[in-house]
Amino acid sequence: MSKKNGGGMSTGILALLVGIAALLCIILGVLMYLDRNGKLGRGSDAGQSAEAVSDGSQDEDDAAQADPAEGSEGEDAEESAYDLLPEGRETGEKELASADNPDVYAWLYIPESGIDDPILQNSDDAFYYSTHNSEGAEDPNGALYTQSINSKDFSDNMTVIYGNNTGAFSRLSVFSDPDFFDSHPFFYIYTEDKVYIYETFAAYESDDRHIIMFYGTDNNDQYNVYLSTIEENMGIGGLIDTDCLPDPDEKSLTLSTGVNGRDDRRFLVQARLYEVTDVK
Numbered sequence: 655m656s657k658k659n660g661g662g663m664s665t666g667i668l669a670l671l672v673g674i675a676a677l678l679c680i681i682l683g684v685l686m687y688l689d690r691n692g693k694l695g696r697g698s699d700a701g702q703s704a705e706a707v708s709d710g711s712q713d714e715d716d717a718a719q720a721d722p723a724e725g726s727e728g729e730d731a732e733e734s735a736y737d738l739l740p741e742g743r744e745t746g747e748k749e750l751a752s753a754d755n756p757d758v759y760a761w762l763y764i765p766e767s768g769i770d771d772p773i774l775q776n777s778d779d780a781f782y783y784s785t786h787n788s789e790g791a792e793d794p795n796g797a798l799y800t801q802s803i804n805s806k807d808f809s810d811n812m813t814v815i816y817g818n819n820t821g822a823f824s825r826l827s828v829f830s831d832p833d834f835f836d837s838h839p840f841f842y843i844y845t846e847d848k849v850y851i852y853e854t855f856a857a858y859e860s861d862d863r864h865i866i867m868f869y870g871t872d873n874n875d876q877y878n879v880y881l882s883t884i885e886e887n888m889g890i891g892g893l894i895d896t897d898c899l900p901d902p903d904e905k906s907l908t909l910s911t912g913v914n915g916r917d918d919r920r921f922l923v924q925a926r927l928y929e930v931t932d933v934k
Contacts, residue, residue, distance in 0.1 A: 738840060738851055738929065740765055745933045746844025755790050757783075759806045762798060762815065764841040767834075768825040773815060773843070774799045775806060784818060795821035803866055808843065808850055808927070810871035812880070814908045819921070823911035829857035829923045835893045841925065843907075847933050852907055852925035855899055856884060858892025862918050865908060878902045884924070900926040 746761040749772070757774040764770070774797055776782035783799035786792055796818040800806075804813045817823030828834045835857055843850040869880040881902065885894055900906045905927040913919040 739842065739849060739931070743842065745849070747846075747933070750844065750846060753788065755788060757790070758788065759845065760808075761844040762841070763844070765838060767828050767838070767841075769822060769841075771798050771817075771822040775802060775804075777802050784816065787821075793821075794818070798822050801866070804871060807845070808905065808907070810905070811874065811877040812866065812869065812871060812906050812908065814865055814910055816910050819912040819914065823909065826909055826911050826921060826923055829854070830891070830893070830921075832893060839895075839898075840928065844933075849931050849933060850927060851929040851931070853898050853928040854895070854923060854925045856888060856892065856894045856922070856924040858888035858894070858922060859913060860887065860889075860920050860922050862920050865910075874902065881906075898926060 740763070743763060746763075749761045749770075750758065753772050755772075755774065757776055758772040759775060760773040762769060762771055762773055772788045774783050774788060776799070780801040780803075783797040785794065785796055787795065788797040798815055798817045798821075800813060800815055804810055817826070819826070829838075835854065839853050841852050841854065843852065865880070869876040881900060884899070885896065888894060907925050907927065909923040909925075910920050913921050
């Protein structure tokens with residue numbers, strides 16, 4: 655009897671274990687199915703999605719807070735341009751008011767060069783101020799001037815200011831000194847309502863070709879050709895800051911004077927228009 659009862663008990667235990675194993679297999683199969691179909695971890699994913707939404711909202715808040723800063727940067731940029739003006743020379747009002755000649759339309763100031771002079775333009779004679787001073791009197795030293803091919807608002811691709819090397823531009827040669835060239839990157843042109851800030855990029859001797867006659871003032875293709883030839887045409891001894899070379903859409907200005915003993919040569923200082931600020 656005892657053996658029979660023990661055998662029945664063993665058989666019952668074995669059947670129970672088989673049942674448990676079968677149940678575990680079913681559960682494992684269900685779990686594997688759910689995992690393959692992405693139904694597990696949803697709670698975790700949902701948490702991550704919530705975090706992502708939260709991060710997105712934070713990014714939007716950050717962006718919203720950044721917008722005023724961008725406006726401030728714009729204001730700072732405008733203020734920094736104004737801050738580039740030399741102290742006490744924020745306008746050319748006093749200098750322009752002192753000029754009696756109606757041909758005076760702007761004023762050139764190059765700090766520490768001794769060049770602080772009016773710019774004139776005579777509509778009838780392109781070379782009038784090569785033999786007349788800023789008051790209109792005959793003077794072999796002349797004055798600083800542009801020719802009528804250039805507009806008076808410096809809106810041309812390229813503007814050229816001429817001056818005799820015995821007159822106001824006798825001091826232009828300071829730019830041939832590398833130390834001066836490097837330490838004086840900016841000069842200024844004042845009109846009644848604006849200040850044009852120019853950044854020097856080259857100083858060198860050139861041939862005496864009439865730059866504007868060759869390349870024009872508003873022909874973009876010709877202007878680009880000219881800009882691309884500056885570095886290769888400047889010759890030995892010229893100075894250039896290639897980081898400041900004008901882009902094709904930037905305006906430039908050339909200061910041009912003669913070279914002693916060389917009628918076929920010109921000394922040029924060239925700059926790009928860096929900033930324009932209204933007179934305050």
